[in-house]
Amino acid sequence: xxxxxxxxxxxxxxxIFAIISLGLNLQWGLTxxxxxxxxxxxxxxxxxxxxxxxxxxxxRFGGFGLPILIGWAGAMAVAxxxxxVTGFATLRLRSDYLAITTFGVSVVVQLVAxxxxxxxxxxxxxxxxxxxxxxxxxTPLLFNLSNLAIVAVVTLLAWLALEHLSRSPWGRVLKALRxxxxxxxxxxxxxxxxxxxxFAVGGALMGLAGAVQAHFTGFIAPDNYAxxxxxxxxxxxxxxxxxxxxxAVVGSVLVWAIWAGSGALTATLFPxxxxxxxxxxxxxxxxxxxxxxxLFRPNGLFGNLTYRRRFxxxxxxxx
Amino acid sequence: xxxxxxxxxxxxGSMIGLGAIGVTLTYAILRFSNFAHGDFMAWxxxxxxxxxxxxxxxxxxVAPLGPFSFGWxxxxxxxxxxxxxxxxxxxxxxxxxxxxxxRGQSIIVVMASFGASMALRSLLEFIFTSRPTYxxxxxxxxxxxxxxxxxxxxxxxxxxxxxxxxxxxxxxMTRTQxxxxxxxVSQNPALARVVGIDVARVVxxxxxxxxxxxxxxxxxxxxxxxxxxxxxxxxxxxxxxAAILGGIGSVPGAVLGGLIIGLAEAAAVQFVxxxxxxxxxxxxxxxxxxxxxxxxFGVKER
Numbered sequence: 001x002x003x004x005x006x007x008x009x010x011x012x013x014x015x016i017f018a019i020i021s022l023g024l025n026l027q028w029g030l031t032x033x034x035x036x037x038x039x040x041x042x043x044x045x046x047x048x049x050x051x052x053x054x055x056x057x058x059x060r061f062g063g064f065g066l067p068i069l070i071g072w073a074g075a076m077a078v079a080x081x082x083x084x085v086t087g088f089a090t091l092r093l094r095s096d097y098l099a100i101t102t103f104g105v106s107v108v109v110q111l112v113a114x115x116x117x118x119x120x121x122x123x124x125x126x127x128x129x130x131x132x133x134x135x136x137x138x139t140p141l142l143f144n145l146s147n148l149a150i151v152a153v154v155t156l157l158a159w160l161a162l163e164h165l166s167r168s169p170w171g172r173v174l175k176a177l178r179x180x181x182x183x184x185x186x187x188x189x190x191x192x193x194x195x196x197x198x199f200a201v202g203g204a205l206m207g208l209a210g211a212v213q214a215h216f217t218g219f220i221a222p223d224n225y226a227x228x229x230x231x232x233x234x235x236x237x238x239x240x241x242x243x244x245x246x247x248a249v250v251g252s253v254l255v256w257a258i259w260a261g262s263g264a265l266t267a268t269l270f271p272x273x274x275x276x277x278x279x280x281x282x283x284x285x286x287x288x289x290x291x292x293x294x295l296f297r298p299n300g301l302f303g304n305l306t307y308r309r310r311f312x313x314x315x316x317x318x319x
Numbered sequence: 320x321x322x323x324x325x326x327x328x329x330x331x332g333s334m335i336g337l338g339a340i341g342v343t344l345t346y347a348i349l350r351f352s353n354f355a356h357g358d359f360m361a362w363x364x365x366x367x368x369x370x371x372x373x374x375x376x377x378x379x380x381v382a383p384l385g386p387f388s389f390g391w392x393x394x395x396x397x398x399x400x401x402x403x404x405x406x407x408x409x410x411x412x413x414x415x416x417x418x419x420x421x422r423g424q425s426i427i428v429v430m431a432s433f434g435a436s437m438a439l440r441s442l443l444e445f446i447f448t449s450r451p452t453y454x455x456x457x458x459x460x461x462x463x464x465x466x467x468x469x470x471x472x473x474x475x476x477x478x479x480x481x482x483x484x485x486x487x488x489x490x491x492m493t494r495t496q497x498x499x500x501x502x503x504v505s506q507n508p509a510l511a512r513v514v515g516i517d518v519a520r521v522v523x524x525x526x527x528x529x530x531x532x533x534x535x536x537x538x539x540x541x542x543x544x545x546x547x548x549x550x551x552x553x554x555x556x557x558x559x560x561a562a563i564l565g566g567i568g569s570v571p572g573a574v575l576g577g578l579i580i581g582l583a584e585a586a587a588v589q590f591v592x593x594x595x596x597x598x599x600x601x602x603x604x605x606x607x608x609x610x611x612x613x614x615x616f617g618v619k620e621r
Contacts, residue, residue, distance in 0.1 A: 034426050034435060036354070089605060093612050095426050096352040100559045101608065103354075104601040107556050115594040227552075231437050234430065280444035287438025291415055294431050 008144035014256040015151045016213045019237045021248035022158050023205030029243035030166055031198040032178040033087070034095060037102030038206060038233045040109035043225035044082050045075035045207025045212040047113065050126040053215070060126075061119050068130055072211045079207020080200045087199035091192050106230060113222035125221030129214050141312075147216055154212055155249065158205055162245050174198055197205075228283070232259065235290050241303025250301060259286070324585040329420045330474055330543060332581020333481035336574035337536035338554055339561035340488060341529025347505040348418065348525045349569030351428040354438040354559065355411065356533060358549030359404055361443055364533025364541045364550065365616035367393070367400030368454065385603070386472035387543065388455040392462075397538055408530035409523060411435060417522075436552065443548035451545040477539050484535060485574050488528070492570050497524050505568050553597070560600035564607050566617025575615065579603070 020042060027033045035041075049071035057063040066074075086105055090098040113120045120126065132150055136143040165171050173194050175186040185191055214220045232255070240251020261284070266278035293300060338360055345353045374392040375381070381390040413551035415435060420427045492498035497520075503511040504521045511519055535553075540550055561580050565572025584599045607614060 032426070034429060050399070089608050093608065096346070096429060097563070097608060097612070099354075099426075099429055100352055100556075100563070101604065104556050104604055108598050108601045111595065112598050115592075147616065174379075228437075231433070232435070238430075277448060278447050280441040280449075283441035284438045287436075287441065288433045290434035291431050294427060295415065295436070296416055298427065 005141045005144050008141075008148040010256070010260060011253070012144065012148045012151045012216060014253040015148075015155045015249075016216065017233060017236055017256055018155050018249040018252035019151075019158055019209035019212065020206050020233045021079075021240065021252045022155075022162055022245060023202040023209065024233055024237050024249040025202075025242060025245060026162060026165075026205065027199055027202035028237065029248070030171065030178070031174045031195055031202075032095070033091070033195060033199050034099045035102045035199075035202070035203075036099045036230060037104070037106035039225040039227060039229040040102070040106030041079045041083055041203045041206040042213075042229060043106075043109045043113060043222075044209035045210030046220050046225070047078040047120055047126065047210075048078040048207065049075040049211030050129045050214050050220055051119075053130050054126060054128055060121050062119065068132055068215055071215070072208055075207040075211035076204040079210070080204030083203020083206075084196055084200035086195040086203075091195045091199070102291075106225070106227065110222055110225055113225065122220070123222060125219060126214075127219045129218050129220065131215055131218050142152075151212060151216070154208070158208070159245055159249065166245075170194070170197075172182050231283075231287070231290075235286055237300075238290060238293050239300050241300030244300075244302040247300055247302035255286075256299075321589070322452040322468050324589045325582065326468055326470050326474065327588070328582030328585030329478060329578065330539075330581070331584055332578035333478060334536045334539050334577075335554065335557045335561050335581050336577025337481060337484065337532045337539070338558040339573035339577045340485075340570055341533050343562040343565065343569065343573040344501070344505075344525050344529050344557045346562060348501055349416070349428075349522060351416075351420075351425045351432065352559065354429065354432040354555065355439060356529070357553070358436045358439040358443075359408055359530050359551065360533040360537035360540075360554060361548055361551035362407055362439060362537075363400050363404035363530065363549075364537035364546050365447060365536050366444060366544060367396045367534065368541065370396035370399045371454065383455075383457070386459075387476060388457045388459055392460065393454065393538075397535065400538065401534045404530040405527040408526040412522070412526055419589030421526050424478070427478065440548055440552055447548065449548055451547045453545055454542050467504075469521040475541055476510075478543065481539075482530065482534070485570075488570055491528070501525060502556035556597070556604075557581075557600040559581055560604040560607075563612075564603060564614055567615070568618070569616040572614060572616035 024035060024038060024040075027035050031245075049068075051062040052064050052066045052074045053068055054063040055065050055069035082105070086101055087098070089127060090101045114123055115123075116122075131147075133143055133146045142206040166175075173184065173189050177189065177191050177194060181191055202205030210225075210245060233252075236251040238251070239249055239255050240249070259282075262282050263279070266275060266282060268277040321506050340547065341359070342353065342356050345356065347349065371392050374396060378392075383390045415431055416428055419431050424501060444511050459471040459473055461471045463469050490498075492501065500511070500516045500521050501524060503516055504518055505512070508518065511521075536554075537551060540546075540554070544550075557577075561576035562573050563576070565574070565576030580600050580603055583603060584596050587599045588596050
C-alpha cells in the first residue's frame with residue numbers, strides 16, 4: 001500500500017515536470033528558442049496562483065481566496081505575459097540574447113521572491129495554499145491518487161493541445177521558421193510575431209505547472225525555483241528528445257526516476273555529513289550526461305530534430 | 320552624500336569588466352555565449368588557492384609584501400592559476416565545444432556550456448564543499464583619501480592591476496599579429512581563413528586570454544570578498560550585461576560596461592538596499608536591449 005502511495009507521489013511530481021518539459025518543448029523543440037530561465041516562469045505561475053487562492057493574510061499582499069481553477073488560469077496568464085514581454089524584447093536579436101535575458105529573468109524572479117516580503121512572503125515563502133481534495137488528506141493513499149489523477153488530466157490536456165497546435169497551420173509556420181527562416185519570411189510570415197507567441201504559450205504552460213505543483217505541495221518558497229530546476233527540465237527534454245511531446249513526458253519520468261533513485265542511493269550509502277558532497281556529485285553526473293547526450297545522441301530517445309541533416313551538411317546516419 | 324560607493328563600484332566593476340572581456344571575446348570569435356565562463360572564474364580562484372597552499376606547505380609561512388594582505392606566493396600562484404584555467408578552457412573546448420561547433424548550431428553549444436557550468440560548479444562543491452574560504456583573514460586598515468572615501472592597500476593594488484591588464488589586453492588586440500587575427504576571425508571567419516589565418520590558433524588564444532582574465536577577476540573577488548563555488552555563477556549575469564552594454568567584441572566596451580554596472584550596483588546598495596543588487600544588471604541589460612542592442616561600441620552584425 002505504501003508502495004502505491006509512493007508511486008502515485010512520484011508520478012505526480014514527474015508529471016508536473018512533464019508539463020514544464022512540454023512547455024519547453026514548444027519553445028525549444030518546435031520553435032528553437034533557448035530558455036535558460038525556466039525556473040523563473042514556473043515560479044511566476046506558482047506565486048501567482050498562491051496569491052490568488054490563499055486566504056487573506058494581513059502580513060502580505062492578497063490572499064484573495066479565489067477558487068483553484070481561477071488561480072491556475074491566472075498563473076498561465078501572468079507567466080505567459082512575462083514570457084511574451086521577454087520574447088518581445090529579445091527575439092529580434094540574436095538567439096543568445098534570449099538565453100541571457102531569460103537567465104536574468106530567473107535571477108530576478110528569485111530575487112523578488114526572496115526580498116519582496118509584502119508580495120511573496122520572503123524567504124519563508126507562502127503556506128496554506130489550498131490543495132485539491134484536501135478533505136481526503138486523512139487517507140494519504142486516496143489523496144495521492146486523486147492528485148495524480150488531476151495532474152495526469154492536466155498533462156494529457158496539455159499534450160493534446162500541443163499535438164493539435166503543432167499540426168495546425170500555426171505549428172507548421174513555427175517548424176518552417178525553425179528549419180529555414182528566410183524561406184518562411186519570404187512567404188510573408190513574421191518570424192518575430194510567431195516566435196513571441198510560441199514563447200508565451202510555452203511560458204504559460206510552465207506557469208501552469210508551477211501552479212499545479214504549488215497546490216499539490218501546499219507550500220512554496222524561493223528555494224524551489226533555483227537554477228537547478230531549469231537544469232533538470234533541460235536534461236529531461238534532451239534525454240526524451242527535443243521536438244517530441246512523447247519524449248518530453250517520457251524523459252521527465254525517466255530522469256526524475258534516475259534523480260530520485262540516485263538521491264535515495266546516496267542517502268543510504270553516505271553518512272549524513274557527507275551527503276551534501278554526494279548530492280553535488282549527483283549533479284556533476286547529470287551535467288556530464290547532458291553534454292554526452294548532446295555530443296553523441298542529440299535527438300535523445302524520441303527526438304525528431306532532423307533539420308540541417310537533409311541539406312547534407314552532416315550526412316550522419318541516424319543512430 | 321557618501322562617495323564611498325564610487326570606490327566600491329570601481330572595484331566591483333573591475334572584476335566584472337575583466338570577466339566580461341572573456342565573455343565578449345568568446346561571443347565575438349567563437350560565436351556563442353559561454354555560460355561556463357563564471358565557473359572558469361571560480362575554478363581559477365580555487366586553483367590559485369590550491370597553489371598558494373602548496374607553496375605554503377613547501378616553503379613555510381611567508382610574510383606579506385609591504386602593506387598588502389598577500390605575499391609573493393599569491394602572485395606566483397595567480398600566474399599558475401591563470402595557466403591552469405586556460406588549460407581547463409582548452410580541455411573543455413577539445414572534448415565538448417569544438418565538436419558541437421563543428422556541427423554548426425551555435426545554440427547547442429550554449430546549451431552544452433550551461434550543462435558544463437552546472438557540472439563544473441558542482442564538482443567544485445564536491446571537492447572544496449560549499450563553505451566559503453579566504454586567501455587571508457588579516458584585516459586591513461582602510462586609509463582615508465579625502466571626500467569621505469576610504470581605501471585599503473589591497474584595493475589600490477587591484478585597481479592598478481586591472482588598469483594594467485586592460486591596457487595590455489587592448490594593446491594585444493590592436494598591436495600584435497595574434498590580436499589582429501582574432502579581430503579578423505570575429506569579423507569574418509571565412510575571409511580570415513582565406514587570407515591564411517590559423518583559425519585553430521586564434522581559438523586557442525581566445526580561450527587562454529579569456530580564461531586567464533577570468534582567473535584574475537575571480538582571485539580579486541577572493542581577495543576582497545570570499546571564495547565560494549558559486550562566486551563565478553553569481554557574476555555571470557553582470558558579465559553578460561557588461562559585454563552586451565559595451566558592445567559584443569569590444570574589449571574597451573566590456574571594461575567600460577563592467578565599470579558602469581559595478582558603479583550602478585554600488586549605488587543601488589547604498590541608495591536602494593543591498594538585497595536588490597543582483598537586479599541592477601538585469602535592469603541595465605533590458606534597457607540596452609530595448610534602446611541600443613548593439614551596445615556602446617558595438618558594430619552591426621554582418
